[in-house]
Amino acid sequence: MSNEGKPEPVTSPVRKSRASGRVTLDDVARSAGVSRITASRALRAERSVDKALVARVEVAALALGYVPDPAARALASARSNIVVVLIPLLSNHLFVDLLEAVHRTLHPAGYQILIGVTHYDAAEEEALLASYLAHRPAGILVTGTERTERSRALLTGSGVPCVHLMEISQDPALHCVGFSQADASRAMTEHLLSTGRRRIAFAAAQLDPRVLQRLDGYRQALQAAGLHDPALEWLRSEPSSLALGGELLARHLRDHPDVDAIFFCNDDLAQGGLLAALRLGIAVPQRVAIAGFNDLAGSDQMWPALTTIRTPRAEIGESAAAMLLQRMRGDMVAATCVDVGWELKVRQST
Amino acid sequence: MSNEGKPEPVTSPVRKSRASGRVTLDDVARSAGVSRITASRALRAERSVDKALVARVEVAALALGYVPDPAARALASARSNIVVVLIPLLSNHLFVDLLEAVHRTLHPAGYQILIGVTHYDAAEEEALLASYLAHRPAGILVTGTERTERSRALLTGSGVPCVHLMEISQDPALHCVGFSQADASRAMTEHLLSTGRRRIAFAAAQLDPRVLQRLDGYRQALQAAGLHDPALEWLRSEPSSLALGGELLARHLRDHPDVDAIFFCNDDLAQGGLLAALRLGIAVPQRVAIAGFNDLAGSDQMWPALTTIRTPRAEIGESAAAMLLQRMRGDMVAATCVDVGWELKVRQST
DNA sequence: CTGAAAGCGCTTACAG
DNA sequence: CTGAAAGCGCTTACAG
Structure with a gap:
């Protein structure tokens, strides 16, 4: 059937308009x-x-x-409601706890979180910063204070408020919320010394900046006691895991039968060490004391319960987010660097 | 000093332009x-x-x-490089594993992830969907298939490609990657029956849709064997934790001394149960068998090692992201629903 | 307190 | 293969 000679149908013609149909x-x-x-x-x-x-x-x-429309808003006002959070890994509970606290604080204030995972790689962080900054984020949260010159320049040059997580710094230009990793580590080592341990090993993985700061605290304490032995620094560059903790304990205890305490650089390794000791029939703390760091979920449930350093991750995430919130509103913050401290949790494993 | 009679300084006047100074x-x-x-x-x-x-x-x-500029691009083209991922909780390793796999797959393809946390709350999910959809995301990943009518309408109406995580569905209009929670749970219960257990308890927390599907599988198996006893369904609505697992075991084993197996609805609870048994001197698996679900990190390190269902979370995250990638490119996908299966891991705790 | 004009930095739709 | 014009949906800067 043809339409010749007939008027155009009343239905509207196919409009090639760009209108998206949304309510504006x-x-x-x-x-x-x-x-x-x-x-x-x-x-x-x-x-x-x-x-x-x-x-x-x-x-x-x-x-x-x-x-x-957030895109139109961002384009017109040169700022968005996005907050970028850069963490090293998603597979480490520590950072997820941080992320959770940050999200819990920022979401009700109307901000949305764009996560970036750096894999402890400075170059990856730089690339992430460059591409995420293009979103004109309202704020940025980064982990630690160590980064490349260019990353620092990108951060400063963007003018976007930034807060550093986990560490504290003497630099008054840096906003940060954290605690002294070295101090906490020194305190744990001194605790082990105070219970009579003399051959104290430090077992670590990943070897990221904060682990190295803990290593430093351990060395300080042992050197002060005249008991430092480099052969008892068991360092591995791969990521932490329960299995690796078990392996470190099993292998090195064989080579160093005189070791009477193992200070694991984090609770993942320490929990693995504890479970391996259970399997191998090694009495903890009688034969060897075991200590961890972070007080992750489950450390208090272990058998024996794990002695560790409680690091206030939720508090760090909340405080940092709160500080960022202030700066995003344009308010001045009282202290640029907040030391939230840490707590030595002495349980049954030492 | 006055400038009267002098020419204007050569420095440019304060421009009130809106130019952001960025390279365009x-x-x-x-x-x-x-x-x-x-x-x-x-x-x-x-x-x-x-x-x-x-x-x-x-x-x-x-x-x-x-x-x-992503905002300008989104505004002009009506689409962004943002992928929204909605998960129930950030404090559950399961979802973080999923998120990690999704991120690992999507990031190299140039997509950025906006996370939303629903807290297992359908109304929160609805609100998140409404506000996140305004970003014109390139794609959406949601957990599970159960949601409000309006959430479904928002999803469909937006035209944004969506893939459902964790569950499988008969609905050919739904794209999903997961496995049958009920089947896996039935298989675990049958395994316990096959090892001679007759008084098998089901200990659960959170009671989200997937936990209820597991409860269903447990019931099917026990009813088929004529051994179902409602008194052995230990259900708690609070979130899972190691401590709760321990508490469930300690309390209920006292009231039901004849129970010879406990099937915990997830590994968090099961690990807690295992550690509590260790503390209380309850022999596992001799006195009571213990089983979990998910095969989370550490379950194979437990003592005794935990019998559980390995759920392929990394594979679910990767496959779902890959399916989404295809749909975002406009390609048709071969199968709208991918069943990645599960695996019964029999270890020493049963 | 209210508004008309211009513009943010891109891409679409059309034309050549 | 290349480009001039228009427009995406808002907010800024200015004026009244």
Whole structure:
């Protein structure tokens, strides 16, 4: 059947418009009978808008199901509601605990989290920073204070508020929330010395900056006691795991039968060491004391319960997020660096 | 000192321009001596652009350190490089494993991940969906298939490709990667029956959809054997933890001394149960067999090592991300639902 | 307190 | 293969 001689059908022609079909600010403004700007200001509670108009705009927005377009907003205002969080690994509970606390604090304030995983690689971090900064994030959270010159320049040059997690720094230009890894580690080593241990090994993996700071604290304590022996530093560059902790204990205890304490650089390794000792019938703490670091979930449930350093990860995440929130609002923060401390948890394994 | 009668200083006046100072596509185009559009096309490898021009544009972009503005891109093209991932909790290793695999697959493909945490709350999920969809994400990954009508409508209405994690579904309109929780649970219960256990308890927490599916599998197996006893379903609505696992075992074993096996709905609880048994001097598996679900890190290190169901979380994350990648490219996917299966890991605890 | 104009930095749709 | 124009949906800067 042909349409010749007939009028065009009344259905609208295929429009090649670029309109996305979403409800826009213009729709809200029209429905409320105000200009687009007034609607924008009413919805953002910016400047003084007549109360009656605000109410009308809000009703219209709700009725239409209006959701502001973050891309348009970011483009026009040069800032977004995205907060970038850079952590070394997703496979380490420590960082997930941090992430959880950050998310819990930032989400209710209207921020959304873009996660970046650096794999402890400075070059990866640099690339992530460059591409994530393009989002004009409202703020950035990074792990630790050690990074490349260019990463530092990107961070500073962007003007985006940044807070450093986990460590503390003397640099007043750096905002950070953390604690002294070395101090905590020294305290644990001194605890082991105070219980009469003399051949104290340090078993570590990953060897990231914070693990090296802990190694440093261990050395300080043993050197001060005149008991430092480099042969008792058992260092492995691969990632931590329960299995590796068990392997470190089993292997090195064979070669160093006189070792009377093992200080694992984190609880993953320490829990693995504890379970391996159980399997091998090695009495803990009688034959060898075992200590960890972080007080991860399960350390208090172990048998014997693990002596460790409780590191306030939730508090670090919350405080850092709170500090960032302040800076994103443009407020000055009282202290640029917050030391949240740590706690020596003496349990049955030492 | 006054400037009267003097010419204006040569320094530029304070410009109230809105320019952000960033390197834009126009800068690249000018530097390469082409139009803005050609630069845009060259950088996106879209349509055919003269090879020589492409090279010139690329050199210029690199030299200027050009990074495309994602907001401008999203606004103009109505799509972004953001993938939204909705998980119930960040404090459950299972979902972090999933997230890790998803991130590992999507990041190299140029996508960035926006995480949303639903806390197992359908209303929270709905709100997250509404606000995250405004970002015009390239794709969405959600956990499970159970959600509100409105959430489903938002998902469908957005037209954004979506893949469901963890479960499988008969609905051919749903894209999903997972396995049958009930089948796996039934198999574990049958394993316990096959080793002669007759009083098998099911200890569970959180009671989310997947836990209830596991409960269902447990019931099926015991009812088929004529051994189902509702008094042996130990259900708690709070979140799982090692401590809760220990508490469930200690408390209920006192009230039900005839129980000869406990099937915990996940490894967190089971590991806690195992450690509590160790503390209480309850012989596993002689006095009571203990089984878990998921094969989380550490379950193979336990003493005795934990019998559990290995759920391929990394594979689920990778496959789902790969399926999403295909759909985001506009390709058809062969199978809308991928069953990755599971594996019964019989170890020493049963 | 309110608004018309311009612009953020890209891509689409069209034309050649 | 290349480009001029228009537009995505907001906010800024200015004016009244």
